[in-house]
Amino acid sequence: MPENEDLTQAVYRVARELLPEMDEPLRREVASLLERAERGEKTDNLLVERISADERLRPRLRNALAAKRTLSCPPAAGDIVPPAARRYVCPQCDYVRYLQKAGQEPGECPEHHLPLIPYEQKAGSGC
Ligand SMILES: [Zn+2]
Numbered sequence: 759m760p761e762n763e764d765l766t767q768a769v770y771r772v773a774r775e776l777l778p779e780m781d782e783p784l785r786r787e788v789a790s791l792l793e794r795a796e797r798g799e800k801t802d803n804l805l806v807e808r809i810s811a812d813e814r815l816r817p818r819l820r821n822a823l824a825a826k827r828t829l830s831c832p833p834a835a836g837d838i839v840p841p842a843a844r845r846y847v848c849p850q851c852d853y854v855r856y857l858q859k860a861g862q863e864p865g866e867c868p869e870h871h872l873p874l875i876p877y878e879q880k881a882g883s884g885c
Contacts, residue, residue, distance in 0.1 A: 765826065765849070769802035770795050772822040776815055784812060803850070803870070810871035820866070824873045846874035 773788055780788060787808055791801040810816045846855045848867035855874055857864055864874040
């Protein structure tokens with residue numbers, strides 16, 4: 759994986775990797791979105807939407823993008839996880855969810871179907 763790949767590029771890469779596993783109609787649609795991306799159009803949101811609609815591919819996409827985020831945004835040294843409620847946000851919009859218990863799954867944004875990330879991760883360092 760390229761080192762300075764941003765999330766948009768990661769979406770394109772994962773979409774390409776998943777192409778062979780897609781059903782024919784979805785594959786055609788995703789292939790055409792990838793072609794538009796190559797011509798400079800931003801189609802990552804559409805790709806996420808289309809791929810997320812497939813029950814089988816959604817977890818693959820989520821995992822790949824979650825791994826990407828972890829790699830590009832390592833927690834700051836001395837980062838303390840407060841025991842109280844933690845705020846989780848969608849990386850693409852302002853959807854917020856509060857988790858009361860440690861180890862609870864933050865879940866995903868109902869609109870973008872992206873795994874929610876800790877608020878500090880989105881607010882901090884601009885990555
Ligand atoms: Zn969202």
